Amino acid sequence: MAAEVRMVLYEDDSVHVRYADGSKLQLSPCGSEFLFEKAPPLSTHPLEQPERIRQRTHFVISTYREQVQRALDFRNSSAMCPFLSESIIPSERKKHILIDFSEIKWPSLDSDDSATYSESGTVKITSLDGHAYLCLPRSQHEFTRLSDEEEYSYPELVKVVWYKGVTYRLTHKNVNSIEIYPGDGSVFKSEGAYYGNYFTYYSSQEESEKSERKTYSVNNLPPDRPGNLFSVCSLIKQATRILQHCAKTRLSLSHNYRICCWKMVPGVNVSNILPKLLKESLIPNVGRFLAYSDDKVHAVFLDGITLTLNWDFSSSAEKRRVDQGLSLGWCRLTFPDGQEQLIQAKHPGAYERYVTSVISWCRRLSQTSPKQVATLLPPVLQENWSIASELEKIQKFNWLLENSGILNPTSSKKNEQCSEDKSESSETLIEAINEESVSVALKRTSEILQDIEYLLSNSRK
Structure with a gap:
């Protein structure tokens, strides 16, 4: 059985796993279904489709049971709603609790009897009823809940990535930020104006009980040193690729990457969830600019180049800095031949005139109060x-x-x-x-x- 090389948990709680022999496993967002793609033999024609097996997770056969179990463990550690099936959980991991509880009470901060410390420095905090606990590593930056080099092609924001024993954990609010856990208790955190320009390293030294802190620039990473447990350069480069994938996803015009089957409320019209067009302007000799209610701005220039960026129209212009509306520091350029390029808004290089035109239009639009932006369309x-x-x-x-x-x-x-x-x-x-x-x-x-x-x-x- 081939070992896992990379596991990715996306924002919709779907999981993609790649194995050493080239086979792949995909878990649906709810976890109730999986698709296993077998690695094609070396003699297979390049145009021949690989063999795929699609089954319900609850009825998984023994051939794929272990792969599905490990994929579910990775998913359930960080998913919003875990998928638990009695048929695939090993008997030694089953606990029969004949009560139904929806709330957990944790001990107070000054209580020491419910916290236990291991030799490695890991802290385990048990709930008052004893039915749940939290495990925190020595750095106390990561916790696990118990009751995770190729392109990321799936059009969804990434939540957790496990790759070569290293865990990458992302958060998506106003910006994309990422934390790297090499596995030795240390952690890297993305920093900078738009997150991802710098990484701060936090390390706890068990012998001296002191914490080491360093800051690395993405554009000037240190060379690998013999004897190090991991490569700082490789870790940060991999994290940067993940951040760039998330930036491309946020700049996508699909508008439906957050609509998940099990998160949908019955009776809700999908068209009401999708963003609406707030403003459309046709600027002579420049192009056509459009602003949407999900803070996405799309510009089509006369030479065929299109540019997409995120701009925050939610707050008034008087209460923020001039450039604070640029909620994501990246822009996506699409050329007439279909090729795409991700560029930094503050360093556009040869594409400065495109970025400047769109930002200037967004600034003028931001002068209007947020309530008036929704009524900017022509009355007709x-x-x-x-x-x-x-x-x-x-x-x-x-x-x-x-x-x-x-x-x-x-x-x-x-x-x-x-x-x-x-x-x-x-x-x-x-x-x-x-x-x-x-x-x-x-x-x-x-x-x-x-x-x-x-x-x-x-x-x-």
């Missing part, structure tokens, strides 16, 4: 349209347009002859209006009709 887009009445208007306008000679001057004479049998009131009305003014008015009407048809087609969807 916020009205409740009556499809029947608008279709009737379109039919009338189309009839006037077709009989005015604007679309086809040659056939206008034939239309005038055919219109002789129309009602006398209509002929009098058309002849009384100046031909030039009618032409100008109908041209404008034609443009309005195109907008109306566009809005009606969207409303039907």
Whole structure:
């Protein structure tokens, strides 16, 4: 049986595991289903699809039981809701507690009888009822709950990564931050203006009871030294790759990466969860800018390059610094050929004009109070349209347009002859209006009709 090389827990609580022989295992967000992808033989054609086995976790066969058990242990250590199945939990790990408790009472800070200390410095704190406990390492930066070199391609924020015995734990609030646990009780924490530019190292020395603290720059990492338990350069580079994946995910326009099956409330309309368009501007000779309710800004430039960034519109401009609205220090550039590049907003290099244009537009938009941002769309887009009445208007306008000679001057004479049998009131009305003014008015009407048809087609969807 191949050993695990890398295990990743994503924000939706799904798990991806890669093994030494190239096989893969995926756990669904709720943990109730898994997909095992076998490693293809060396003689397999590159275009041939690998063999995949999909089963319910509760009914896993003995061939994959151990892999699924270890994947579930990794998931349950940090997932919001653990998946516990009696059929796959070993008998020695089962405890029969004939009570149902939803709250746990912990001892007070000045109580010492419920805390035990091991020789390695690990602290174990037991609840007052004895049914739960917390395990803290010597550094006290990480805890485990008991009642975790390739691209991260899954379009979801990463929560925990286990790789070569090292655990990477991430938090996602206003920014992405990461902590690295090499396994010896020490910890690296990401620091900097947008988190990830610097890493601070905290180490507890068991002999002297003193804590060592160092700060490393991502752009100037130290070389590996013989005798070290781990490579500082490798750890921080791996953490930087994870942070960049999370930045790309947050800059994605899919808008649905947080919608998970088991987290969905019954009866809730998914369309109400997805963000709404707050502001759309067409800037001459520059491009088209759009701002969404999830603080995502998307810009399409005339040369085909698109730029996406996050901007916080929630707080008023008077109470924050000029650049504080830039909630994520990264921007995503997409080129006309489909290639993507992640750049730092403060160091855009050759793409400075793109970043400057979008940030300037966001600053002007931020001058408006948060309550007014939601009403920035043109009034015509916020009205409740009556499809029947608008279709009737379109039919009338189309009839006037077709009989005015604007679309086809040659056939206008034939239309005038055919219109002789129309009602006398209509002929009098058309002849009384100046031909030039009618032409100008109908041209404008034609443009309005195109907008109306566009809005009606969207409303039907």
